[in-house]
Amino acid sequence: MSAGTEQSSGGAAIEDGTEPTVGRRAFITGTVAAATAAGATAAGGTAAAQGEAYQGWFDDVDNYEGTVDYRGEDEVTVAVGAGDAGVLFDPPAILVDPGTTVVWEWTGVGGTHNVVHEPGEEGEAAFESDMYESEGETFEFTFDVEEGIFPYFCSPHRAVGMKGAVAVGNVDDELIEPSGGGSGGDGGGGQPLTTVDRILAGSGLLIGVALILAVVRPDTLNPDRD
Ligand SMILES: [Cu+2]
DSSP states (O other): OTHHHHHHHHHHHHHTOOSTTOHHHHHHHHHHHHHHHHHHHHHHHHHHHHHHHHTTTTTTOTTOOSEEEOTTOSEEEEEEEETTTTOEEESSEEEEOTTOEEEEEEOSOSSOBOOEEOOGGGOSOSOBOOOBOSTTOEEEEEOOSSSEEEEEEOGGGGGGTOEEEEEESOOSSOEEOOOOTTSSSSGGGGSOOOHHHHHHHHHHHHHHHHHHHHHHOGGGGOTTOO
8 A cells, every 4th residue: 555655754764864963853853754754644545535436536626525415305406606716516526316306506606607417438428507607597407317426517617626426326435414504504603702712712822832842842852861
C-alpha cells in the first residue's frame, strides 16, 4: 500500500543528523517530519476511497465528500448552481431507490446550466435537460432501473468540476445522512455568546497558549537531566 512510502521521509530526516549536537534539534525535526508524513498518509487514503465507486468522476469536484443516502424517498431534489460561484451541484452524489424521481432545481446563480448524463462508452445519454439560468427552473428524471450509477455534468461548467452522480440501489462509497431539508437544522447556533461563555472561551485559549509555551521552553528539554 502507498502508506508505507509516505512515511519513509520522516525517518530520513532523523538519520541525517550525524553531528554530535544532534540532541534537541534532531528530535524536533523528526517530530515535525513524522507529523507531516501522517497528514500526507491521511490525505492519500481519502483520495483513494473516492476513486472506487465513481472511478475518479469526483476528483475535481470541490463539494464531494461522499454519497448522500436518500433511500426511502420517492422524490429527491438536487440544487443546480450551488457554492460561492454557483458552479456546483448540491449534493453532488446521491443514492436513491429504484423508481425515485430526481428533481434538479436551478438556484439562479452561476449563469446558464444544464444537466447531462455521461453514459461513458455504453451508449446514449439517459437524460439531458435544456439550458436554464433562472431561479426555480426544474428538470426531473425518474430512475426506473434496479441498479446503476449515472454520472452527469453541466456542459458550460464541466471543466470546472460541475459534476454529479445518481446511484440507484446501492453504491460502494461512504454514505452521508441527508442534512434534513436545510431549514432550522442547527437551532441555537445563532445566539450571541454570554459573558460567561466568553470568559470560558478566553481561559481555554490561555490554557492552550500556556501548554504550547511549556512544551517550547528550553528547560523542559534539559539535556543534562540524566
Ligand atoms: Cu453549470
